[in-house]
Amino acid sequence: MTVRKKKATRPAPRPEPLTAPVEDYLKAIYAFERDGHAAATNDIAQRLSIAPASVSGMVQRLADQGLVAYERYRGVRLTAAGRRAALRTLRRHRVIEAYLVQALGYGWDSVHEEAERLEHSASDTLIDRMASAIGEPLTDPHGAPIPTREGTIDETPHESLADAEVGSRKRVVRVGDEDPGMLRYLDSLGLRPGVEVRLTDRAPFDGPLTIQVGSTTQQVGAALASRVLVASSAE
Amino acid sequence: MTVRKKKATRPAPRPEPLTAPVEDYLKAIYAFERDGHAAATNDIAQRLSIAPASVSGMVQRLADQGLVAYERYRGVRLTAAGRRAALRTLRRHRVIEAYLVQALGYGWDSVHEEAERLEHSASDTLIDRMASAIGEPLTDPHGAPIPTREGTIDETPHESLADAEVGSRKRVVRVGDEDPGMLRYLDSLGLRPGVEVRLTDRAPFDGPLTIQVGSTTQQVGAALASRVLVASSAE
């Protein structure tokens, strides 16, 4: 059966509103692409907690809508339109997270879930008003960069704490945002964006790392450390 | 009387999350019931801009879920559970409207549409935080009462300006909230909740009313006046 596009020649004049699931797919695909490679069906399925077969179906619909380039058995890549939509959703998500923390007293461990729903129903106007109400933040509460209104984003890659050189001093720039339990734990360790850390030791075979945060010394597992992104302390 | 945890009849009446369309139906049905009568299929269809046949179908699903009592060809009434859900949605809607106006500088003519979407994805926590951030308002920007967290609402009926006695002085308590154009016009007339009005004349045959708002005298059509609810100036 051939994949056939209807109205293939249309110059795509109006950006029809995307459904919530579509926005979620695009966000997921964007995340995989940012890490280098095209998004595999299974990857997407796992990330969205969906059966792989469902992804196959949806991905073809996304291709029909011109949001992704799709080759059977080869994974998908975002088109320019798809990327634009993904970044728009990402902006919504992160602005909402920042706003909830800064304006409504949410903890950084509970904003992700709320933003995950609101991002699909907030208007651009609302997002812009929220952003300006809290001073146009550049990152969300977990340090993730917020795409601009115009759809650009600062995606400079960061080293993870797990890969840092023993003895070096670093500054935490970003941490994983999804797992509330992990976030509460990071918080208890004082590992928040902006904080200075010194990596004083790393046990072999992916063993725990010894770090110094402020005046206290802590041990953290390699898995956790890999979710903490750092930059050189200087900048 | 002792309130007892009921395990007698049902194991667990878990309040499954309702879909957005379901919440919209319940809100609509609530609105008709508040005005006296059971909600007719056609009424609901018109209010939601949906074909009557679709309403028949949905209403049966609502009945299956125990949200409405339904008798063929007889219209629907909310059950206790349905009413609870409707009021919860109404609270969300109105808190959101109030928050957008008071905290984010929205005009009262543009909040309805935004709230109409957000009400379905905001958590109870968010709504409560919004409410407390703006001082637990009792009404939305159009004067509509906000149901409490516990699901009670002040539904004291109000006279419309169109029915007021000529010569009487009234206080505007509430205006229609849906039509942005009407809201802008009301605003230009100074007809906002809390404002004092004197009805100085009414032309016969549903003709225009002459009103005095502050020091200016205005003419308004009967249709518009009927959307403005007033109370005696005294209280």
Next chain:
DNA sequence: GCAGTAAGTTAGGACGGCCTAAAATCAAAT
């Protein structure tokens, strides 16, 4: 070069929410 496995796709089905067209029911007037 080929077999075994992992990954991906198709087939077929379900469900919610909408539609139109046709049939059924109710209410009101003759």
Next chain:
DNA sequence: ATTTGATTTTAGGCCGTCCTAACTTACTGC
């Protein structure tokens, strides 16, 4: 009591999003 007109319901579809089961393709190691 019957007819008529309005209201409502049923019948039959469509679309989007998901599912499981079965099949196909790609990859990897021999």
